[in-house]
Amino acid sequence: MSIELWTWNTPNGRKISVALEEMGLAYSVHTVNIGKGEQFNPDFLKISPNNRIPAIIDPESPDGAPISVFESGAILIYLGQKTGMFWPKDLRHQVPVLEWLMWQMGGFGPMPGQVHHFLQVENEQDRRYGLERYSKETRRLYGVADRRLAEVEFFAGDISIADFAILGWAWRHERHQVDLADFPNVKRWYETMMARPATKRGFEVALS
CATH class of the missing domain: 3.40.30.10 (Glutaredoxin)
Structure with missing residues (x-):
């Protein structure tokens, strides 16, 4: 079934x-x-x-x-x-998986989601305010990811469910108005993930 x-x-x-x-x-x-x-x-x-x-x-x-x-x-x-x-089977290695999964759920999702929203707002003043606030935070989060991926191949070291979670949102980087060339480690990871057949x-x- x-x-x-x-x-x-x-x-x-x-x-x-x-x-x-x-x-x-x-x-x-x-x-x-x-x-x-x-x-x-x-x-x-x-x-x-x-x-x-x-x-x-x-x-x-x-x-x-x-x-x-x-x-x-x-x-x-x-x-x-x-x-x-x-x-991972052991708690020590589960910790980074949970950390990066929660990082995605709490930030790298809600923040770029707000960018998606404010891009469609018609009132120019509201639109400008929203994009300034949430685009800045979204880019900060991409920077956090880039620094992490300078140290490891995948977010928790080995590939994990955290990568699947983060990839779902990185997939929309163009809608976030983010050029992955600005975040070379994220770009490397993204291309590696998207090349996987599954x-x-x-x-x-x-x-x-």
Whole structure:
């Protein structure tokens, strides 16, 4: 039986399609058109009470009973623990995975997401203020990532679910108005990730 992936073509949605492909898990896609408000449908709210994509239903969880999981970070941790892939066995090595996953969830997602928003604001004064504030913070976060990747090949040392999480948002760097040439270590990592066959498949899955 395959995992049900409830999703849309967004950075958070792509995190999970990439992870599922990289882990070699069977899954089916159930699109949730957030432009049409399908995230508020009662059936979807049963598995994602925060009315956000993505969410999954795993009919065969480790204890054998079906389980649903919402929030992309929680889904990645669940899949990593379920498969033992891209998730270290010992606590010491889990720490950097969790650190960089939380860094993405808390900053490198919400901040560039605000850039996406303010680029569409019509009021020039509001638009200018929003872009000045959030573009500056977004570039700061790219700088944090660049310094980290000057020291290691992947964010937690070895490739992990943290890379899938961050890649979902780095994929939209052009919409962030960020030139990766300004962050050469991020550029190297991004090109390495996007060249992986399973990651490519994760971005090619029809999610809309």
